[in-house]
Amino acid sequence: MPRPRRRRFVPTITLRWWAHIAILLCTLLFCWSVHAAQGGGSERIRDLATVSGVRVNQLIGYGVVVGLDGSGDATNQVQFTGQSVQSLLSQFGVTLPPGVTPQMKNVAAVMVTAALPAFAQPGQQIDITVSSLGNARSLRGGTLLLTPLRGADSQIYAMAQGNLVVGGAGAAAGGSKVAINHLLAGRVPGGATVERAVANPALEADVIHLELNQTDFSTARMVAEAVNKYLGSEGAEPLDGRVVQVRLPQGSRVKYLAEIENLEVALAAPAAKVIVNARTGSVVINQSVRLGACAVAHGSLSVTVSSTPVVSQPSPLSTGGQTVVAEKSDIRIQQGAGTLFNVPASADLAEIVKSLNALGASAQDLIGILQAIKAAGALKAELEII
Numbered sequence: 001m002p003r004p005r006r007r008r009f010v011p012t013i014t015l016r017w018w019a020h021i022a023i024l025l026c027t028l029l030f031c032w033s034v035h036a037a038q039g040g041g042s043e044r045i046r047d048l049a050t051v052s053g054v055r056v057n058q059l060i061g062y063g064v065v066v067g068l069d070g071s072g073d074a075t076n077q078v079q080f081t082g083q084s085v086q087s088l089l090s091q092f093g094v095t096l097p098p099g100v101t102p103q104m105k106n107v108a109a110v111m112v113t114a115a116l117p118a119f120a121q122p123g124q125q126i127d128i129t130v131s132s133l134g135n136a137r138s139l140r141g142g143t144l145l146l147t148p149l150r151g152a153d154s155q156i157y158a159m160a161q162g163n164l165v166v167g168g169a170g171a172a173a174g175g176s177k178v179a180i181n182h183l184l185a186g187r188v189p190g191g192a193t194v195e196r197a198v199a200n201p202a203l204e205a206d207v208i209h210l211e212l213n214q215t216d217f218s219t220a221r222m223v224a225e226a227v228n229k230y231l232g233s234e235g236a237e238p239l240d241g242r243v244v245q246v247r248l249p250q251g252s253r254v255k256y257l258a259e260i261e262n263l264e265v266a267l268a269a270p271a272a273k274v275i276v277n278a279r280t281g282s283v284v285i286n287q288s289v290r291l292g293a294c295a296v297a298h299g300s301l302s303v304t305v306s307s308t309p310v311v312s313q314p315s316p317l318s319t320g321g322q323t324v325v326a327e328k329s330d331i332r333i334q335q336g337a338g339t340l341f342n343v344p345a346s347a348d349l350a351e352i353v354k355s356l357n358a359l360g361a362s363a364q365d366l367i368g369i370l371q372a373i374k375a376a377g378a379l380k381a382e383l384e385i386i
Helices: 015-038 079-090 217-231 253-261 349-357 363-375
Strands: 042-044 049-051 057-066 108-116 125-132 143-150 156-163 169-173 176-180 185-194 207-212 236-238 243-247 264-266 273-277 282-285 294-298 301-312 324-335 339-343 382-385
Touching: 057 079, 057 156, 079 108, 108 143, 108 156, 108 185, 125 143, 125 156, 143 185, 207 217, 217 236, 217 243, 217 253, 217 264, 273 363, 282 363, 294 363, 363 382
Parallel strands: 273 382
Antiparallel strands: 042 264, 049 207, 057 108, 057 143, 108 125, 125 185, 143 156, 156 185, 169 176, 207 243, 236 243, 273 282, 294 339, 301 324
């Protein structure tokens, strides 16, 4: 007698189960998107803060550029250029008669500026910027002579010299002049050599201070938590909304700071702010801005002033009359129809931009509209005009 076959049990998932799974996945994706939209992303600590005491120092010096093609200072107008050349020549044994000012066209007095990086050592080279001080027409093709660069304490920290790189060109003929870019300032890459190091005890202490680029209590707290998680102790403590104190363990300061700078910090959403540049008409809105429901009426008002010359002549047989030219002015005022737009409430940046674009306003009109919306209490953001 044949044995009955055993049926294998194959688990099946009905359509109802698939619907539940789909709904769960959609819910998770929605929650993740909302969380990402509310947050401010993440950045490295090196992009958020700097180590207190680790800074650049500004240097400045006065020098002379020679080798110009007749485009230098007019020494009969700029007296200090001639005096500088006389002082320079006297160092090489060349003495001019008293009261004689050399008339030169190939020399220009300049100011030399540079930024001395932190921990720069003697012998290192830094870039310099050379700017005209007199009435030279161009510094193109010039050579900067040896110029000492001084700090705020009047001490010499670098010596500069080299050929200028001017990113421009100019030509003049027959009273016409054409210039491309700026010809009165140039750079010398690696044109200064550091002669003295600036003492920097920032890494000698057991405690360092991380100074945030912007004051934010939430960011200071998140930076301290990230550093404590890395160190495995409570060595970091926010002192205020801008400074975080870090007590480094025994060991290489450079190693710990290098690893701390690369730590990722989750940032909170920035403060809602609308930046308006009244001079250029630029408007910048960040992602935290919220817009309440409001109605906006936007109309255009144009004023046209036209002037037409009118000639008045005397009669043919009159005596002593004169021809007079007068102007007839015509002023017209045209006001467009003001349409009332319904701006819906929105919490999404794209929807806010879409609502504002629907008004059809120019950049200058948009500034006034935003100010009015803010005054009405529908703009949930700080309006800053620069």
